[in-house]
Amino acid sequence: MKYYDNILGTIGNTPMVKFNTITKSIPALCLAKIETFNPGHSTKDRMAVKMVEDAEKAGHLKPGGTIIEGTSGNTGMGLALAAIVKGYKLICTLADKQSKEKMDILRAMGAEVIVCPTNVESDDPRSYYSVAKRLNEEIPNSFYPNQYDNLSNRTAHYEQTGPEIWEQTEGKITHFVVGVGTGGTISGVAKFLKEKNPDIKIWGIDTYGSVFKKYHETGEFDEKEIYSYITEGIGEDILPKNVDFGLIDHFEKVTDKDGVIMTRRLAREEGFFVGNSCGAAVAGLMQMKDQLKKDDVVVVLFHDHGSRYVGKMFNDDWVRDRGFLEKEKVNALGLIRQHGNKKLVISSPNDDLNEVMSKMTKYNISQVPVMEGNEVVGSVRDNDLYAALRNGTDANTTKVKDHMTAPYEFVDANASMEEIASKIDKQNPAVLVKNRAGDIHIITIHDIIEALNN
Numbered sequence: 001m002k003y004y005d006n007i008l009g010t011i012g013n014t015p016m017v018k019f020n021t022i023t024k025s026i027p028a029l030c031l032a033k034i035e036t037f038n039p040g041h042s043t044k045d046r047m048a049v050k051m052v053e054d055a056e057k058a059g060h061l062k063p064g065g066t067i068i069e070g071t072s073g074n075t076g077m078g079l080a081l082a083a084i085v086k087g088y089k090l091i092c093t094l095a096d097k098q099s100k101e102k103m104d105i106l107r108a109m110g111a112e113v114i115v116c117p118t119n120v121e122s123d124d125p126r127s128y129y130s131v132a133k134r135l136n137e138e139i140p141n142s143f144y145p146n147q148y149d150n151l152s153n154r155t156a157h158y159e160q161t162g163p164e165i166w167e168q169t170e171g172k173i174t175h176f177v178v179g180v181g182t183g184g185t186i187s188g189v190a191k192f193l194k195e196k197n198p199d200i201k202i203w204g205i206d207t208y209g210s211v212f213k214k215y216h217e218t219g220e221f222d223e224k225e226i227y228s229y230i231t232e233g234i235g236e237d238i239l240p241k242n243v244d245f246g247l248i249d250h251f252e253k254v255t256d257k258d259g260v261i262m263t264r265r266l267a268r269e270e271g272f273f274v275g276n277s278c279g280a281a282v283a284g285l286m287q288m289k290d291q292l293k294k295d296d297v298v299v300v301l302f303h304d305h306g307s308r309y310v311g312k313m314f315n316d317d318w319v320r321d322r323g324f325l326e327k328e329k330v331n332a333l334g335l336i337r338q339h340g341n342k343k344l345v346i347s348s349p350n351d352d353l354n355e356v357m358s359k360m361t362k363y364n365i366s367q368v369p370v371m372e373g374n375e376v377v378g379s380v381r382d383n384d385l386y387a388a389l390r391n392g393t394d395a396n397t398t399k400v401k402d403h404m405t406a407p408y409e410f411v412d413a414n415a416s417m418e419e420i421a422s423k424i425d426k427q428n429p430a431v432l433v434k435n436r437a438g439d440i441h442i443i444t445i446h447d448i449i450e451a452l453n454n
Contacts, residue, residue, distance in 0.1 A: 021269040028296035040077040041305035048078025050156035051145040066142040070132035073102030080109035093128040148240035157188025178301040179234035179277035180204040183243025190247035205284040210235025213251035230256040233277035252284040273306035330417040332433040336441040349401035378404035
């Protein structure tokens with residue numbers, strides 16, 4: 001029989017999957033190392049267990065103890081798994097910018113969650129770093145892993161993630177791309193890969209509001225670089241000991257907006273339902289695509305799962321409220337969406353004017369295409385009918401063909417709203433379009449107004 005003694009045995013050996021859509025403009029082979037296949041759905045499972053086991057060996061964590069950690073959520077999840085299996089209590093401190101899903105998941109796994117303000121200095125007693133340290137001092141038999149400075153974090157990726165990537169690419173990897181937070185993942189993997197091949201490029205993805213990029217390039221810790229940002233899991237306002245800047249070839253900054261948009265694209269275009277830092281990593285890769293060649297093999301590590309961000313990056317209202325949601329480009333088929341399932345109201349050339357006026361009243365419309373068989377031969381409009389009636393025309397005996405005007409123009413199904421709007425005016429109050437089934441529909445100025453208001 002094949003089974004694991006406990007859930008910790010399932011950590012590691014995560015799959016590598018080729019990009020097929022988003023990176024089409026890149027000549028290199030681009031692969032995703034999908035760490036969401038770990039039981040805690042993130043790469044942090046590796047280092048969380050490593051920190052706990054190293055602490056046990058060193059005597060820092062004793063039976064019945066309490067683990068206390070400041071986390072953006074994922075390390076907390078890995079620690080929760082370790083705490084459950086090994087019988088420890090867990091307290092996690094999180095910044096209030098972290099998603100509600102992360103907090104709820106941690107609570108579901110038995111952790112006590114303490115939420116701290118984001119917009120404070122790292123040494124402020126209210127910060128999630130400081131609160132974790134204080135609790136460690138106050139609670140007997142407690143252990144503060146401190147993932148930022150605990151080098152077991154980096155070692156886990158040197159011993160596990162790096163070798164997996166090397167083996168999965170058969171040593172052909174030329175570039176490793178990953179978001180940088182604590183620095184354990186990038187530094188551990190980089191150390192292993194560069195020992196195998198010093199020419200492998202290590203690209204770290206940073207965010208605006210973080211100190212990493214400028215410090216790497218100038219050696220200056222510039223507090224002016226620090227400000228609040230939305231992206232979760234990457235960037236810092238401190239310099240964690242786990243970040244080995246000497247192993248990183250380049251830091252690329254990515255905006256909050258670009259990271260969020262790419263996160264959503266990964267789900268819709270590649271089927272990668274992953275977190276915010278993963279979107280930022282791919283956005284950063286796309287910003288640097290001109291540096292890649294045909295024979296390059298690029299590996300992007302995906303830190304965590306999209307389920308942590310359902311209420312944020314994958315919520316249209318949340319994204320729209322922050323000005324990140326690009327307005328959908330509406331085409332002709334989009335303009336008829338509200339009435340595309342209804343049959344087009346038409347008239348025949350030999351209908352009486354009374355018949356077509358009854359249709360206008362019944363359906364509250366002001367213009368009707370005139371069709372003979374399957375061909376559009378003209379159009380009739382309410383203002384033309386009104387003028388005819390004022391001139392004494394008998395609506396019961398007069399035919400539509402005597403008062404119809406030229407047929408409306410057909411537009412392509414993919415014609416843009418701007419293109420269609422340019423064709424509609426007082427002389428031409430509508431256009432026609434065929435849907436994919438070949439059915440004819442009408443587009444009026446009211447359809448355009450409605451689209452502009454949405």
